[in-house]
Amino acid sequence: MPKTTPKKTIAYLRVSTNDQDLEKNKADILHLANDRNLGKVTFVEEKVSGKVSWKERKLKEVLDDLTTGDSLIVSELSRLGRSMLECMEILSIATQREIKVYSVKGNWQLDGSLQSKVVAMAFSIAAEIERDLISSRTKEAL
Numbered sequence: 255m256p257k258t259t260p261k262k263t264i265a266y267l268r269v270s271t272n273d274q275d276l277e278k279n280k281a282d283i284l285h286l287a288n289d290r291n292l293g294k295v296t297f298v299e300e301k302v303s304g305k306v307s308w309k310e311r312k313l314k315e316v317l318d319d320l321t322t323g324d325s326l327i328v329s330e331l332s333r334l335g336r337s338m339l340e341c342m343e344i345l346s347i348a349t350q351r352e353i354k355v356y357s358v359k360g361n362w363q364l365d366g367s368l369q370s371k372v373v374a375m376a377f378s379i380a381a382e383i384e385r386d387l388i389s390s391r392t393k394e395a396l
Contacts, residue, residue, distance in 0.1 A: 330359035
């Protein structure tokens, strides 16, 4: 009988400030992984600004490590990238390589389906608009 390689599940946790707590995100991710029967979860954590390109973050290593049938879990899609284009690039790579992407916020599973692509694009646009508004309000307050 041929051996099957167990599928990997990696949770990518990025926070942009030292104030943000990773523990709640970890608990939420484990809950989703248990609900979806994703098996053992390996956590990859980093504290870095989202303004740093994903290719210069641990996320690149995570994507390089995942293969067909593996899973990537994030607390929300905005943790992937700072802009809609960056999020879409990451999701496109995952889709091409048949890696499932789960987002705790919204309880989404994004795969190669057309519905998943539309949902991913809409969330990425909304996240980018939200970040722009927060940035504008922060600058106005200074």
